[in-house]
Amino acid sequence: MTGGISLGQTSPCVNVFAAGEAAAYKMFEVIEQKPKIDAYDDRGIVLEDIRDEIELKDVYFTYPARPEVQIFSGFTLHVLSGKTAALVGQRGSGKSNVMILKLEK
Ligand SMILES: Nc1ncnc2c1ncn2[C@@H]1O[C@H](COP(=O)(O)OP(=O)(O)OP(=O)(O)O)[C@@H](O)[C@H]1O
Numbered sequence: 001m002t003g004g005i006s007l008g009q010t011s012p013c014v015n016v017f018a019a020g021e022a023a024a025y026k027m028f029e030v031i032e033q034k035p036k037i038d039a040y041d042d043r044g045i046v047l048e049d050i051r052d053e054i055e056l057k058d059v060y061f062t063y064p065a066r067p068e069v070q071i072f073s074g075f076t077l078h079v080l081s082g083k084t085a086a087l088v089g090q091r092g093s094g095k096s097n098v099m100i101l102k103l104e105k
């Protein structure tokens with residue numbers, strides 16, 4: 001009788017197991033995706049020494065596609081070679097653009 005009661009108590013959990021299985025299926029689908037870019041591919045140009053200073057002096061910058069959005073207005077930054085610096089700012093304030101400007105130089 002005790003066994004029967006215990007079995008009865010498991011029935012509400014069956015739905016939860018089914019929901020978990022469905023969620024896991026979606027998750028494994030994402031994990032098993034093969035990306036077009038292989039992050040572990042070691043072909044291509046390997047830069048030997050990328051030590052350099054970063055210097056931006058009074059930079060004014062907008063994207064041609066969105067001239068109404070001023071990304072930088074008079075932005076100045078100097079990071080010495082070998083030093084670590086952190087750029088802090090709200091989302092969309094232009095932190096990643098600092099690296100793009102540096103790489104395009
Ligand atoms: N290719 C592009 N064309 C037009 N506008 C762009 C382009 N790339 C970025 N932007 C705009 O430039 C601004 C700064 O973007 P950026 O990615 O440098 O910000 P961020 O500080 O790195 O933001 P996050 O904290 O989200 O990484 C944003 O308003 C963004 O929409």
Ligand SMILES: [Mg+2]
Binds near residue numbers: 095096097
């Ligand atoms: Mg960014």
